[in-house]
C-alpha cells in the first residue's frame with residue numbers, strides 16, 4: 001500500500017507526499033515511525049482537521065504502540081508505552097505562549113528517550129530546537145486529499 005503514496009515533488013531539503021484518505025496518512029506516519037530515534041520531535045503544522053492526529057495514529061502503529069491514539073486536546077499530552085519507543089503526543093492548541101511548556105514538563109519529556117509528536121507546534125515554535133522533524137499538512141483540492149511536506153529526516 002505504501003508504494004502507492006507517490007512522492008509529489010521535492011522542495012528544499014524536504015519531501016512532499018499526497019494522500020487521498022485518512023488511512024493513507026496513517027500509513028505515511030507508520031513509515032516515518034521506522035526512522036525515528038530516541039528523543040525525536042515531530043512538529044506538526046496544519047489547520048483544524050488537517051490530519052495531524054491521523055498521522056500520529058500511524059506513528060503509534062509504526063512504533064508498535066498497542067493502544068488507540070486519541071486527541072490529547074484537553075489533556076495537552078498523552079503518553080503511550082509498549083512500543084519500540086515511548087510516544088508522547090502533545091496538542092498545543094490551547095497554549096498561548098511557549099512559556100507554558102515549562103508547566104507541562106516539556107524538557108523532561110525531551111530527555112526520556114521517546115518520540116514527541118507535537119500538534120499545533122506553531123504555538124510553541126520559538127521553544128523548539130532546529131533539528132525537529134517538521135510535518136506540514138495542507139488540504140488538497142479534493143475533500144480527502146492532503147499534501148504532506150516532511151522535512152528533517154530521510155525517508
Ligand SMILES: Nc1ncnc2c1ncn2[C@@H]1O[C@H](COP(=O)(O)OP(=O)(O)OP(=O)(O)O)[C@@H](O)[C@H]1O
Nearest residue numbers: 019020021022025048049050051052053054144146
Ligand atoms: N487524506 C487524509 N488524511 C487525513 N485525514 C483525512 C484525509 N482525508 C480526510 N480526512 C479526515 O480529516 C480529519 C482529520 O482529523 P484529525 O483529527 O487527524 O485532524 P487534526 O489535524 O488532528 O485536527 P485538530 O487540529 O482538530 O487536532 C478526519 O475526519 C479524517 O477522516
Ligand SMILES: [Mg+2]
Nearest residue numbers: 052053071119
Ligand atoms: Mg488533532
